[in-house]
Amino acid sequence: MTHSADKGIEQLDRARLLQLYEDDTETLISSIEMFLDEVVPAFQVLENLIEKQEWTGVTAMTHQLRPWLGMVGLTGLEQQLEAIERLTKENPHYEMIQNAYRNFIENLEHMQPVLKTELQQLTK
Template sequence: MDSSVTPRSDDLDRRRLYQVYGDDTDTIASFIALFLSDVIPHFTDLENELIGKEWGALAERAHQLRSWLAMVGLTKLENQLLHIEEQARNNPDECGIRQTYTTFREQLNQMIPVLIQEVERLNRR
């Protein structure tokens, strides 16, 4: 895979995390852990809505999940999900949405180990 699109630890927007949560690393770690355990499974629902061409439901779920990406410092992915939401609401081109979603999902999957490492790092403090 092209390393220019492979998420790395520095793709985690720590600056935003500290803007939102201040120095409360326990809260940051808790939100990331909650995201990993409870929110990640909902991305499968998003994919199922894409497969079923349920554009309204897809746009709504993307909107709901987008705020979680912001809360765990995945700003780049938040912007990609916004694009998917807008495509589903305004111009539901299946091929275009599918391409955007595939890239998004690959990068989200690559960020999961980064998030796990971040929780471990924060819990060691």
């Protein structure tokens, strides 16, 4: 079950993908592969920074990871991560950030199979 705030996160932003890649399927494939193989594991590092309450590191890392979400059509998740980044800058309250991050990770885990399916369809 998704939270009401999670509506729109359940699918890829095809308009954004078309805007970024047009007919360049190879670059889209490469971006999705890199996201799944290299970017997704980096979220564990971000989680560790949150657990340690290293807010400067959290802010820097969210800023670094956020564009990748948009590059693979996960604009809803990009917005969620931007909100987490904003929280760490403006009012770093551990429980609030931890809850927002937990929600983000649940949505990211939900979208990984969607990205894998998209990748399979693109490589046929």
